[in-house]
Amino acid sequence: MSDGVRVRFAPSPTGEPHVGNIRTALFNWLFARHTGGAFVVRIEDTDQERKVEGALESILASLRWLGLDWDEGPESEDGGSHGNFGPYFQSERLALYHEAAEKLLAGGDAYQCFCSPERLDAMRKEQQRNQQPPGYDRHCLTQLTAEERGRRAAVEPHVIRFRIPREDGTIYVNDFIRGQVAYEPTVLDDFVILKSDGYPTYHLANVVDDHFMEISHVMRAEEWLPSTPRHVLLYRSLDWEPPVFAHLPMILGPDRSKLSKRHGATSTLAYQQDGYLPEALTNFMALLGWSLDDHTEVFSRDELVEHFDLDRVGKAGAIFNAEKLTWMNGLYIRQLPPEELAERILPFLERPHAEGGLSDSVERPLDAAFVATLTPLIQERLKRLDEAPELLSLFFEGLPSPAANDLVPKGVSPEQAAEALTAVVDRLTGVGEWEEVALEDALRPMADELGLKTGQLFGAVRAAVTGRTVSPPLFATMVALGRTHCMDALNNAVATLQARA
RNA sequence: GCCCCCAUGGUCUAGCGGCCUAGGACGCCACCCUUUCAAGGUGGAGAUCGCGGGUUCGAAUCCCGCUGGGGGCACCA
Numbered sequence: 001m002s003d004g005v006r007v008r009f010a011p012s013p014t015g016e017p018h019v020g021n022i023r024t025a026l027f028n029w030l031f032a033r034h035t036g037g038a039f040v041v042r043i044e045d046t047d048q049e050r051k052v053e054g055a056l057e058s059i060l061a062s063l064r065w066l067g068l069d070w071d072e073g074p075e076s077e078d079g080g081s082h083g084n085f086g087p088y089f090q091s092e093r094l095a096l097y098h099e100a101a102e103k104l105l106a107g108g109d110a111y112q113c114f115c116s117p118e119r120l121d122a123m124r125k126e127q128q129r130n131q132q133p134p135g136y137d138r139h140c141l142t143q144l145t146a147e148e149r150g151r152r153a154a155v156e157p158h159v160i161r162f163r164i165p166r167e168d169g170t171i172y173v174n175d176f177i178r179g180q181v182a183y184e185p186t187v188l189d190d191f192v193i194l195k196s197d198g199y200p201t202y203h204l205a206n207v208v209d210d211h212f213m214e215i216s217h218v219m220r221a222e223e224w225l226p227s228t229p230r231h232v233l234l235y236r237s238l239d240w241e242p243p244v245f246a247h248l249p250m251i252l253g254p255d256r257s258k259l260s261k262r263h264g265a266t267s268t269l270a271y272q273q274d275g276y277l278p279e280a281l282t283n284f285m286a287l288l289g290w291s292l293d294d295h296t297e298v299f300s301r302d303e304l305v306e307h308f309d310l311d312r313v314g315k316a317g318a319i320f321n322a323e324k325l326t327w328m329n330g331l332y333i334r335q336l337p338p339e340e341l342a343e344r345i346l347p348f349l350e351r352p353h354a355e356g357g358l359s360d361s362v363e364r365p366l367d368a369a370f371v372a373t374l375t376p377l378i379q380e381r382l383k384r385l386d387e388a389p390e391l392l393s394l395f396f397e398g399l400p401s402p403a404a405n406d407l408v409p410k411g412v413s414p415e416q417a418a419e420a421l422t423a424v425v426d427r428l429t430g431v432g433e434w435e436e437v438a439l440e441d442a443l444r445p446m447a448d449e450l451g452l453k454t455g456q457l458f459g460a461v462r463a464a465v466t467g468r469t470v471s472p473p474l475f476a477t478m479v480a481l482g483r484t485h486c487m488d489a490l491n492n493a494v495a496t497l498q499a500r501a
Numbered sequence: 502g503c504c505c506c507c508a509u510g511g512u513c514u515a516g517c518g519g520c521c522u523a524g525g526a527c528g529c530c531a532c533c534c535u536u537u538c539a540a541g542g543u544g545g546a547g548a549u550c551g552c553g554g555g556u557u558c559g560a561a562u563c564c565c566g567c568u569g570g571g572g573g574c575a576c577c578a
Binding site: 010011012014044046047049050113117120124127128130131132133134135158159161175178181182183184187188189191192194195196197199201202203205206221222223224225226227229247249250252254256257258284287288289291292293294295296297298314315316317318319320321323324325326327328330334378379380381382383391440443444447453454455456457458459461462463468469470471472473474475 | 502503504505506507508511512513514515516524525526527528535536537538539540541570571572573574575576577578
């Protein structure tokens, strides 16, 4: 299955792509790369009313962010395409659809329909009332002759419907993942293939494009399975060879229903904003509906490409478990070279405070070299990049004002604490090089001397120097903070305790 | 209402007739390590493999029914 593989991701620009959409893109991309085939992106912009400003942009941005490069497709947000099977915007391929529709019309496999939306609506309501399956009643096919339809079509707005061959036998859809699925033609109705505005519906456009773009495998979400018999019929009537179909299990929200906006942060780009690494998201999404074996789950991009295959794709829908994604993200963060992590963290620190960045009073741009020295302190504490500002803010703010409470460790009196911190100030004054080992050598023995536990002493110093009870390792933190900052903070802490006493 | 798909711990999954007293991972709990928080290590709780029938010497694995969940039934994709 490596010869002439051509797959496609065919989104419609109707909104921000969510992780379900992009997971489909990922599987297509992986399959293309695995087989050495082509990955094409086609924009299905046939619905003039549902078009959303900026949607195309976020689709392409999502793909780029995740590194899902396409061999053929749109060049940029401004239009333009590359590849030999273009154009890659359906709105620019109208002639092809009309040609196909004409062919179907001529062969008697399609007919013009003049029914008004009102009539169709009333018909559907009636069917619903009678608990009948909704579907077109063939009014224009049975009440009008072909001749009459042709005459009216020249002057009246109309749609073109595909005529379901009800008299034919069972329609079989061969799905690579699900096997053979049978549909009785009688449960299908004459669906619209060409709308009155001259644009095709999904069904027609899809089949025509997949044919002319020589798509070998159609991999899409399972929600498309029920419309596949229509597509099979279209291929048959057009006398074209259908591609291999593979309907991927869906990604579900926590309530097990189809993913949608109301499930919260499902937009792919939102994960970028939330500090997830593209390699982590990719790895995680690959595991939603695909697995290699019973134990491997961390894959580099190359390993994914190497191992991915359709025959290990599952059938059941999968809930997007953000907790596991977060765990995996932390794993990838820890694996990053510190310098690279620093680069990735920088924009998260620099963005406005309202968007999660450091306080706006901190001057931008930040000193990248300084950030690089800080990064190792938080690397194994980070699960998402957007947590960096919170963890690092103490290095960018002035002297802390710790709560007196935090300066007094459990089991110690305020007086003892003040005494201890005073002693620390004294001892630190004598330290030569302000570096980790020297600081530890100076401070660690003091716990015994003062009759405190190490944790108690260090806790008090931590609170004094950082203003927090939780921080990166104390001595590294103190080095990054600098001598002056630490000594001033320590003196302030002593003063705070004395004022309270 | 009709059609289709699916079904292993809370979640993602391995399992394609005997290796399963059902394995891994996330999450959860405990302990260890430890200057806090993490990370790491060890151990643990958690699944009558949705239910009921078959087939078979033997079924999580095959068949049927049921139930449950999901999806689809537009001049939307």
